[in-house]
Amino acid sequence: MQPGGPRDGQGKSFTCPIHTGAVPGVGERNLLEMIIKNVSLETVCGITSKLPDSKFPEVAFAGKSNVGKSSLINALMNRKALARTSSQPGKTQTINYYNINDAIYFVDLPGYGYARVNETVKAKWGRMIENYLHESKQLKQVFLLLDIRHAPSENDRIMYGWILENGFRPIIIATKLDKIKRSQQQKQLGLIRSALEVEEGTVIVPFSAQTKQGKDKIYEILDKVLEENS
Ligand SMILES: Nc1nc2c(ncn2[C@@H]2O[C@H](COP(=O)(O)OP(=O)(O)OP(=O)(O)O)[C@@H](O)[C@H]2O)c(=O)[nH]1
Numbered sequence: 001m002q003p004g005g006p007r008d009g010q011g012k013s014f015t016c017p018i019h020t021g022a023v024p025g026v027g028e029r030n031l032l033e034m035i036i037k038n039v040s041l042e043t044v045c046g047i048t049s050k051l052p053d054s055k056f057p058e059v060a061f062a063g064k065s066n067v068g069k070s071s072l073i074n075a076l077m078n079r080k081a082l083a084r085t086s087s088q089p090g091k092t093q094t095i096n097y098y099n100i101n102d103a104i105y106f107v108d109l110p111g112y113g114y115a116r117v118n119e120t121v122k123a124k125w126g127r128m129i130e131n132y133l134h135e136s137k138q139l140k141q142v143f144l145l146l147d148i149r150h151a152p153s154e155n156d157r158i159m160y161g162w163i164l165e166n167g168f169r170p171i172i173i174a175t176k177l178d179k180i181k182r183s184q185q186q187k188q189l190g191l192i193r194s195a196l197e198v199e200e201g202t203v204i205v206p207f208s209a210q211t212k213q214g215k216d217k218i219y220e221i222l223d224k225v226l227e228e229n230s
């Protein structure tokens with residue numbers, strides 16, 4: 001992933017090509033109580049697409065390819081496979097907006113660091129993500145996903161930097177918690193904190209899409225986003 005300038009790719013005006021149509025629903029305030037009555041993949045943005053004018057607050061999920069972004073979104077939506085997941089990295093190559101109860105969008109960002117694509121494609125993905133962080137008017141919270149088993153990569157550090165530079169304080173989600181022993185958890189979280197040199201007070205939520213551990217904590221954060229933005 002190449003760090004492109006935040007204004008790269010602007011001036012083009014393409015409309016998002018795919019509008020799958022949201023299921024109409026009643027706006028709700030408390031995600032925890034109403035948990036996901038209506039969800040739909042509303043908009044898919046490709047590399048050259050103009051970002052949609054969002055009606056609702058957005059929360060975005062960033063992280064390297066295969067880290068579990070789509071799996072987390074499915075877990076939060078209580079859907080098995082609305083967000084496409086794959087054991088093959090590089091599944092999500094577009095910016096996908098999931099409309100949740102006509103109240104908030106979950107934005108699934110394309111994964112970075114997928115080794116089997118060429119440098120041009122990697123650079124485009126980087127620009128697409130950075131452009132989104134810079135341009136989205138409704139983006140309220142960014143979640144940065146990191147695999148709890150591994151030290152953050154250079155790309156993870158670049159991503160973390162972009163998020164901060166664009167004025168967001170990311171919540172870090174340490175994914176695939178089920179894959180490590182409980183006794184390793186604190187050590188791995190410490191590794192993430194030190195490798196990213198996270199700011200004081202940064203929240204890190206250990207999460208497993210398999211056991212759903214950590215899900216309630218993430219709902220709490222989403223509730224707060226809704227409360228602050230409605
Ligand atoms: N054991 C375990 N496997 C997980 C977890 N989360 C995701 N996976 C698996 O990891 C693989 C990748 O998950 P995805 O959700 O597709 O990852 P992604 O970040 O959306 O990947 P891209 O779309 O390529 O950017 C899939 O095989 C998932 O089943 C988890 O918490 N535990």
Ligand SMILES: [Mg+2]
Nearest residue numbers: 069070091092
């Ligand atoms: Mg995905």
